[in-house]
Amino acid sequence: MKLASVTPAEGKDRTYSVAVGNGALEYLPELLAKKKYTKIALVTEPTVRKLFAHELARVLGTGVSLEVFEVPSGESAKTVEVLQSLWRSYSDMRFDRSSLSLHLGGGALGDIAGFAAATFQRGIDYIQIPTTLLAQVDASIGGKLAINFGGAKNQVGVVRQPQAVVADTALLSSLSLRDFRSGVSEMIKHGIILSSHHFEALEEKALDSSDQEALERLVFESIELKASVVAADPEEADLRKVLNAGHTFGHAFESLAFDMNIPLLHGEAVSIGLIAEAKLACLRGLLPVECFERIEKCVERQGLPTRLSFEFDLDKLFDLLLRDKKNRNNQIRWVLPKKIGDTERDVICSREEIEAASRYVCK
Ligand SMILES: NC(=O)c1ccc[n+]([C@@H]2O[C@H](COP(=O)([O-])OP(=O)(O)OC[C@H]3O[C@@H](n4cnc5c(N)ncnc54)[C@H](O)[C@@H]3O)[C@@H](O)[C@H]2O)c1
Ligand SMILES: [Zn+2]
The missing domain is CATH 3.40.50.1970 (Rossmann fold)
Incomplete structure (x- = not known):
């Protein structure tokens, strides 16, 4: 312990x-x-x-x-x-x-x-x-x-x-494999936003609930990463926004699936959201292509979905994205990765870039 x-x-x-x-x-x-x-x-x-x-x-x-x-x-x-x-x-x-x-x-x-x-x-x-x-x-x-x-x-x-x-x-x-993996998604997020070391461990090997030694080490690391953000700002002002990485798209995907009665767990929506947002960062020239590919491979390696299984109306997606709590002046504020372990906050993207990123995860 x-x-x-x-x-x-x-x-x-x-x-x-x-x-x-x-x-x-x-x-x-x-x-x-x-x-x-x-x-x-x-x-x-x-x-x-x-x-x-x-x-x-x-x-x-x-x-x-x-x-x-x-x-x-x-x-x-x-x-x-x-x-x-x-x-x-x-x-x-x-x-x-x-x-x-x-x-x-x-x-x-x-x-x-x-x-x-x-x-x-x-x-x-x-x-x-x-x-x-x-x-x-x-x-x-x-x-x-x-x-x-x-x-x-x-x-x-x-x-x-x-x-x-x-x-x-x-x-x-005793957790179902889906529920277990749903939690791994948040760990991948912690790696992408705060620690390349944490990310590397997750891209190397699929986490398994029977490997208690690895689980103890990585759950501990992930908790420490979240705690470092809570220590910086518990009331969700500036720094705490990094925890929303993958969640701007993720929450919108979760709502779309819910409305269509398609089962999609929170962590599954987040894993697809992490990829869509990494794509967005890549399209803007913020994230190198090789980092984007590592993020996609890591999600795959952990057995999490990388694509949505359904199609949706783009206007509906924008409607949902605009309801995000981080927005100001009716503009979507993105938290995007700029390398593994670091992010840029309050990024504003064009509608074309957002559409292209969402189309990428829609195959
Ligand atoms: N407060 C926060 O900061 C915060 C952050 C992230 C998520 N959340 C909230 O957490 C909720 C999602 O949590 P979750 O993913 O743990 O889902 P959950 O609490 O709904 O649990 C998922 C399922 O697993 C079952 N279960 C729980 N422990 C089990 C175990 N050890 N073995 C077998 N089955 C078990 C539960 O009965 C349930 O059916 C959402 O409501 C979300 O809003 C809160
Ligand atoms: Zn979450």
Whole structure:
């Protein structure tokens, strides 16, 4: 097991630990012992509960009693109704500012449970125990918490950091291959925007959930990369924009697929988005062709899609791109790679360039 730490920019006193690796769950009792909590909740969802609740209870031992609150699996948990049901559960069980909430599940569970804990009585302590690769390397780090509202993803949210994060890579072995790869996509992104060293490891060999040694090393690296951005700016001003690489196209592709009822996971949309944006960077002469080719090969090597499986209307795509949160004055602001490990922010591209890049991933 390795220990990373996250120091959010708003204050060094808010530094928290991230236990990473095979068996990291065993570190939980030590984290709990740091404060005297009167009550502890376990917020989880049915799939994950069946797989790991027993193991978690074993690790905590008989001295710790948990109130278990269950919410639906996946994206359907991120609603106002589920949020209310969690507030109700905290309230019924007399949770207060000396209580703790443990969140066992993927990124969706982490978002809804984190939002509930961050807002109940203006915020109670919570620990994220992410069980998907995407949640370990991305969603559980940085304290961003959101629910979906009015048909839009992550429309209402708060930023509040956890007390700690426990990312046990052994929990990833039960993930479906698609869900596992979806998380690898965010790791490739971290490499492209921040670290050629991280990228090189991913372009060399497909990550495999049974290779715990490689997984522990690379998940740790990826968490440290995300933490470096959170340390620079947690409120998503300038530097934090780099985390949106691949996501300007990616979010638009995700919405197009959703509207057409075509199953496309977030990480899959991001992998195609990374390629489309690398193409865009290449067309502008910002990124050398050989770097573009390495990005495409790396996505392929990790078994992620490089092309969309459907056709779409270009006006619809532009409509979606213009809704991106980074835009200003109705202009799409791109975060584009200029080499492996570095980006240029706030790039403005012509409609022709954007069309050409999107056509490239449409084969
Ligand atoms: N807060 C943030 O900064 C942030 C960042 C990125 C993504 N997100 C959010 O994260 C969510 C996506 O997260 P996700 O990809 O983890 O999806 P998810 O939470 O929906 O989980 C995917 C599926 O995997 C199952 N599952 C979870 N752990 C498992 C395990 N160990 N073994 C077998 N099955 C398991 C779940 O039941 C679910 O069906 C989105 O809602 C997204 O908005 C948040
Ligand atoms: Zn993402």
